[in-house]
Amino acid sequence: MKPGPRRSISQADIVDAAFEIFEEKGGDAVSIRGVAARLGLTPTAMYTYFTSKNALQRAMVEQVFSGLDLAAASDPSVAWRTRLRTLAADLRARFAEHPGAVVLVASGPLDGRQALTFGETLLEGFTSGGMPLADAARATAAVRAYVLGAITLDAAAAGADAEAADAPSPLWTEATQHPLTEAAELLGGDDAFATGLDRLLDGFGLPPVA
Amino acid sequence: MKPGPRRSISQADIVDAAFEIFEEKGGDAVSIRGVAARLGLTPTAMYTYFTSKNALQRAMVEQVFSGLDLAAASDPSVAWRTRLRTLAADLRARFAEHPGAVVLVASGPLDGRQALTFGETLLEGFTSGGMPLADAARATAAVRAYVLGAITLDAAAAGADAEAADAPSPLWTEATQHPLTEAAELLGGDDAFATGLDRLLDGFGLPPVA
DNA sequence: ACCTGAACACCGTTCAAGT
DNA sequence: ACCTGAACACCGTTCAAGT
Numbered sequence: 001m002k003p004g005p006r007r008s009i010s011q012a013d014i015v016d017a018a019f020e021i022f023e024e025k026g027g028d029a030v031s032i033r034g035v036a037a038r039l040g041l042t043p044t045a046m047y048t049y050f051t052s053k054n055a056l057q058r059a060m061v062e063q064v065f066s067g068l069d070l071a072a073a074s075d076p077s078v079a080w081r082t083r084l085r086t087l088a089a090d091l092r093a094r095f096a097e098h099p100g101a102v103v104l105v106a107s108g109p110l111d112g113r114q115a116l117t118f119g120e121t122l123l124e125g126f127t128s129g130g131m132p133l134a135d136a137a138r139a140t141a142a143v144r145a146y147v148l149g150a151i152t153l154d155a156a157a158a159g160a161d162a163e164a165a166d167a168p169s170p171l172w173t174e175a176t177q178h179p180l181t182e183a184a185e186l187l188g189g190d191d192a193f194a195t196g197l198d199r200l201l202d203g204f205g206l207p208p209v210a
Numbered sequence: 211m212k213p214g215p216r217r218s219i220s221q222a223d224i225v226d227a228a229f230e231i232f233e234e235k236g237g238d239a240v241s242i243r244g245v246a247a248r249l250g251l252t253p254t255a256m257y258t259y260f261t262s263k264n265a266l267q268r269a270m271v272e273q274v275f276s277g278l279d280l281a282a283a284s285d286p287s288v289a290w291r292t293r294l295r296t297l298a299a300d301l302r303a304r305f306a307e308h309p310g311a312v313v314l315v316a317s318g319p320l321d322g323r324q325a326l327t328f329g330e331t332l333l334e335g336f337t338s339g340g341m342p343l344a345d346a347a348r349a350t351a352a353v354r355a356y357v358l359g360a361i362t363l364d365a366a367a368a369g370a371d372a373e374a375a376d377a378p379s380p381l382w383t384e385a386t387q388h389p390l391t392e393a394a395e396l397l398g399g400d401d402a403f404a405t406g407l408d409r410l411l412d413g414f415g416l417p418p419v420a
Numbered sequence: 421a422c423c424t425g426a427a428c429a430c431c432g433t434t435c436a437a438g439t
Numbered sequence: 440a441c442c443t444g445a446a447c448a449c450c451g452t453t454c455a456a457g458t
Contacts, residue, residue: 052432053433103313103316103317106366107366120389137402146359152358156319181330196356243449253450254424262451262452428453431450437443438443
């Protein structure tokens with residue numbers, strides 16, 4: 001079963017292997033050495049494909065963005081607000097599948113091809129409704145910030161839950177100093193992400209949709 | 211000048227030392243061993259103060275939040291929108307002082323005392339204007355997401371600039387596939403952060419301010 | 421209680437050398 | 440061009456032992 005002389009391996013194979021380790025053992029466990037071992041390579045060989053660990057991490061971020069259906073987001077036969085809702089929800093869902101990958105976004109510039117095209121799609125959508133470019137730029141920046149921030153808070157909370165699961169549960173809890181926060185939590189609000197986005201779009205004067 | 215038998219060191223001293231290394235050598239260079247060395251301690255002694263590196267990182271996040279003037283943000287004699295603008299700008303400024311600390315926010319739950327009080331202050335502000343708690347909860351979540359996301363994008367961009375400075379400048383650049391993005395960048399828009407926040411608040415029906 | 425010393429099981433990255 | 444082996448300078452964390 002021993003393979004013949006190894007031909008090669010693609011950058012995509014490496015990114016996939018990295019995500020596998022990510023899912024199995026968490027984000028901190030993704031190492032050049034570990035990924036190399038999984039692929040039957042020497043750590044040194046990895047530097048043939050990526051110049052550094054950071055470069056690999058940025059490729060991972062790109063892969064998350066690359067799953068977005070940007071074609072659908074550009075379809076002018078659907079109201080822009082509707083398309084944007086879908087696009088934002090998709091991005092959120094993709095990061096929810098890779099909890100922990102959010103940290104990678106914060107650790108480097110969002111300047112990959114896919115990430116840039118994502119921004120371009122937003123600008124195109126806003127201007128297509130007649131919004132001046134300067135305003136569309138602000139709307140795009142705001143939407144990017146809102147979506148990324150919401151995703152980050154999701155991931156941070158998911159990490160908290162994971163930790164709490166194997167932590168000893170306290171026998172008593174401090175009387176809360178945050179009564180409103182506690183009351184608000186009981187209200188649930190699963191649609192908070194969508195609602196916030198819609199309010200933001202309202203603020204930018206985007207017409208409502210049926 | 212040799213000190214007498216070492217009495218001890220506070221958790222705050224350790225957090226300060228960690229930030230010093232952060233500023234000097236970047237976020238990746240902050241290590242338990244490095245912080246210990248700076249304080250004249252053995253790495254093992256660090257575990258007397260923090261149970262893990264993660265615990266230290268969360269304390270660093272708390273320290274960034276602890277500089278906020280939450281008292282001013284609760285002053286009812288000023289319009290809530292005005293107070294919120296100031297609070298958001300302050301938080302952004304504090305993270306701009308510690309570029310790279312943003313990653314730490316994403317790497318764990320935002321459940322420190324200061325961070326929770328920050329959220330409580332937002333809820334209080336929104337409800338004080340007569341907004342129902344359920345709506346205030348959504349507005350709070352949206353503002354937290356927007357501010358955190360904007361700060362994250364700031365930090366990521368700052369990291370990009372820092373890298374670009376010592377990278378070889380390319381002799382030629384690919385023709386851009388993103389004409390709108392390029393055109394939008396020329397428009398600048400230094401007030402994008404404030405504008406986006408105001409539009410978000412507009413969307414949530416917060417009354418405008420003089 | 422607080423600290424040290426030694427050790428375990430890892431890291432990212434570089435460099436000379438092989439084919 | 441792509442890969443290996445050996446090495447450098449580090450990591451976080453644990454454990455037994457000292458005072």
